[in-house]
Amino acid sequence: MTTILVTGGTGTLGRLVTERLREDGHEVRVLSRHTQPYAVDLREGGPGLDAAVAGVDTIVHCASSPRGGDEQAAAHLIAAARRAGVGHLVYISIVGVDRVPFGYYKSKLAVEKLVEESGLSWTVLRTTQFHDLLVQLFQALSKSPVVPLPAGVRDQPIEVTEVAGRLAELAVGAPAGRVEDMGGPEARSLESLARAYLKAAGRRRAMVNVPLWGKAYGAFRGGGHLTPERAVGKGTFEEYLAGRFGRGGRD
Structure with missing residues (x-):
């Protein structure tokens, strides 16, 4: 039996990884x-972190925040893992972090580099966005009568339970470095995905495609965050919506 520490273990992904393991x-x-008993803010570190990693064979690092602090958190975790002699560090990242100059993606790429240069044995998995993230986006955008969408952008959402299963598999395996990406079953326009969400949620809204600007938008429009050659996910966005909303029901 392996002792595994899951950071962010109460979050959307971490909770499922924990259950699977x-x-x-x-x-x-x-x-x-x-x-x-392992209540620790990774951005601050401290003795509680050392207690959490003591005697651990593998760490699955799922904790992350778009609000910042990921690099500092990873540095504290890596230092504690070194002191404890942890044998394997598994990190979940995002497809396109090396191609899309978006702030959060830059931070995830920086953490990848910290992991690679940590001196620990490691595995990094990149995936496309989870279905739930799109729902959060569309919920926010549909608060107004008209849903504005970035023109020309597609997405390739993936079922989070599939990612959790893959992470659990990697956690109990040998360190593998950068493994093959995981993408959802299909890359679709945001308009198509938003239309599916509105139908499932029982909301009637107009939609408008809004051209944006900047290098990050250009990279998203160019599909830098997609991995069509690794469309290994099985669960579709409509299947996720059906499970969450029922047939035309509300959340």
């Missing part, structure tokens, strides 16, 4: 800011 018989510690 425990089902497979592994001892799993959950690290988050508010969950005892």
